[in-house]
Amino acid sequence: MKTVFLNAGYFLKEVKTMIRLNLISNILTALSTGLIFFILAMIISGWWVSSHVVNVVQGEAEINVYLDESVVSTNTDVMQLVESIKGLEGARAARLVDKEEAYRKMVEILGKEASVLKNFEDNPFSSFIELKINLAEIDPVLERLNHMVGVEHVRDNRAVLDRLRNIAGLLKLVGFLVVVAVGISTLVIISHIIRLEISNNKEQINTLRLLGAPETFIAFPFLLEGLLLTLGGGILAVALAAFSVSYLYARTAGPLPFIPLPPQETLLSGITLVVMLLSAVLGIVGSFLGLSSVNGE
Amino acid sequence: MIEAKGVSLRFPNGTMALKDIDLQVEPGDMVYVTGPSGSGKTSLLKIFMGIEYPTVGSLKVLGQPMTKGQTAGIRQLRKIIGPVFQEFKLIAGRTVMENVMLGMRFLDLPQVQLKDNASNALVKVGLEHKALSLVENLSWGESQRVAIARAVARKPVLILADEPTGNLDKDNALNILELLTSFVDEKTAVVITTHATHLINAEKNSKYIRMDNGSLSWERLG
Numbered sequence: 156m157k158t159v160f161l162n163a164g165y166f167l168k169e170v171k172t173m174i175r176l177n178l179i180s181n182i183l184t185a186l187s188t189g190l191i192f193f194i195l196a197m198i199i200s201g202w203w204v205s206s207h208v209v210n211v212v213q214g215e216a217e218i219n220v221y222l223d224e225s226v227v228s229t230n231t232d233v234m235q236l237v238e239s240i241k242g243l244e245g246a247r248a249a250r251l252v253d254k255e256e257a258y259r260k261m262v263e264i265l266g267k268e269a270s271v272l273k274n275f276e277d278n279p280f281s282s283f284i285e286l287k288i289n290l291a292e293i294d295p296v297l298e299r300l301n302h303m304v305g306v307e308h309v310r311d312n313r314a315v316l317d318r319l320r321n322i323a324g325l326l327k328l329v330g331f332l333v334v335v336a337v338g339i340s341t342l343v344i345i346s347h348i349i350r351l352e353i354s355n356n357k358e359q360i361n362t363l364r365l366l367g368a369p370e371t372f373i374a375f376p377f378l379l380e381g382l383l384l385t386l387g388g389g390i391l392a393v394a395l396a397a398f399s400v401s402y403l404y405a406r407t408a409g410p411l412p413f414i415p416l417p418p419q420e421t422l423l424s425g426i427t428l429v430v431m432l433l434s435a436v437l438g439i440v441g442s443f444l445g446l447s448s449v450n451g452e
Numbered sequence: 453m454i455e456a457k458g459v460s461l462r463f464p465n466g467t468m469a470l471k472d473i474d475l476q477v478e479p480g481d482m483v484y485v486t487g488p489s490g491s492g493k494t495s496l497l498k499i500f501m502g503i504e505y506p507t508v509g510s511l512k513v514l515g516q517p518m519t520k521g522q523t524a525g526i527r528q529l530r531k532i533i534g535p536v537f538q539e540f541k542l543i544a545g546r547t548v549m550e551n552v553m554l555g556m557r558f559l560d561l562p563q564v565q566l567k568d569n570a571s572n573a574l575v576k577v578g579l580e581h582k583a584l585s586l587v588e589n590l591s592w593g594e595s596q597r598v599a600i601a602r603a604v605a606r607k608p609v610l611i612l613a614d615e616p617t618g619n620l621d622k623d624n625a626l627n628i629l630e631l632l633t634s635f636v637d638e639k640t641a642v643v644i645t646t647h648a649t650h651l652i653n654a655e656k657n658s659k660y661i662r663m664d665n666g667s668l669s670w671e672r673l674g
Contacts, residue, residue: 362541367530
């Protein structure tokens with residue numbers, strides 16, 4: 156360790172010399188690892204965003220309870236029903252959405268297309284009870300609602316939630332596969348470039364051995380080179396990912412404001428941390444593999 | 453320092469490079485090894501450095517047995533030996549100063565001492581003005597002097613030099629021999645192979661060894 160510390164400057168200079176002497180190969184290595192890490196960063200972003208959306212949607216899971224107006228005809232009846240529903244196990248909040256509010260909500264949702272509603276002479280929407288629930292308890296809540304007097308039908312958005320959950324699960328699986336693929340490709344690329352460097356510096360290594368240099372001293376610049384190449388690739392990937400995420404956020408946040416995206420800064424710092432950590436680990440492991448594959452030659 | 457008893461070296465192709473060598477080198481000895489090309493001079497130095505191992509006999513260098521299983525010990529031993537290789541073994545793409553310092557980098561010396569030792573060694577071989585030149589831009593003779601500077605800069609207890617004057621003119625060769633001889637006063641043992649018998653200056657503690665077809669004969673001069 157003392158030797159490494161005393162020679163930190165020398166090792167960095169050696170790496171610089173090695174990279175300079177084999178410049179094109181090293182640039183291509185950093186570029187290819189950068190592009191591989193960029194794919195990883197984008198998959199992680201997709202996974203992260205979809206998980207966030209699912210969590211938010213799940214947290215705000217609500218079902219709409221439509222009233223049988225022949226049974227619940229007075230305002231008092233309706234308020235009593237709201238209170239009863241609020242008291243159900245698994246219900247978090249319930250409130251009445253009257254016909255006018257239902258109309259306004261639809262205008263908001265339809266946006267530019269809301270003019271279609273003008274074709275109706277009367278308000279076509281009926282009042283309903285908006286019920287926020289714990290998603291885990293959706294089945295018993297639905298069961299109880301269906302047996303309540305005054306409830307005509309219940310509309311839940313379970314299908315949407317299930318689909319979102321499936322997409323998130325799929326992205327998670329793809330994410331794992333991509334991490335494995337990225338890991339293997341990076342290890343192959345880095346160990347190959349290190350083998351190449353060792354081959355190019357065979358004479359130097361031999362001389363150092365004859366002068367009594369320990370193997371760790373000989374190996375350290377190669378290890379450092381692998382690490383710096385993957386970190387370079389990581390930085391490139393983070394830069395590309397930051398640009399792409401910013402672009403996608405700008406394209407999504409305006410036209411689709413109802414999609415609950417995680418804060419961009421949080422997403423980018425998370426991606427930066429994951430990509431840089433992964434590139435450091437893969438750089439070191441790849442270099443070790445390269446070194447151990449030529450050990451003793 | 454060096455204790456060889458009945459040492460022979462046979463290469464895998466069957467060639468006997470060294471035959472039944474008996475040799476004792478003490479601290480402060482100056483040993484000149486001469487002989488025609490292919491007589492076994494370089495092979496002798498190679499077994500002292502642990503590049504080759506004796507196939508028969510016993511060899512100890514600074515107490516370290518020189519056998520195949522002793523890799524770690526031999527690696528440690530090399531740290532206190534100053535080797536000068538016939539083909540120099542300088543690292544291309546690096547400066548003269550970097551090459552000289554390279555031999556000391558793993559000796560855990562402070563940076564200042566590292567630079568001082570390297571600078572002093574370059575002054576001794578007359579190459580201080582070339583410190584920042586890349587080694588590939590040096591002449592053959594200058595490269596040889598860099599190799600010698602690298603060996604002596606680490607202040608070794610044993611210098612093993614293979615033809616250190618081979619590519620030098622008479623004046624530079626004499627300077628190098630004088631430089632290597634100066635280490636003898638500090639109880640460093642020096643073993644030099646050379647063709648230049650006419651340059652050898654027999655002094656106290658000098659040993660003259662003649663290699664012929666792998667066999668050794670030696671006598672004390674002075």
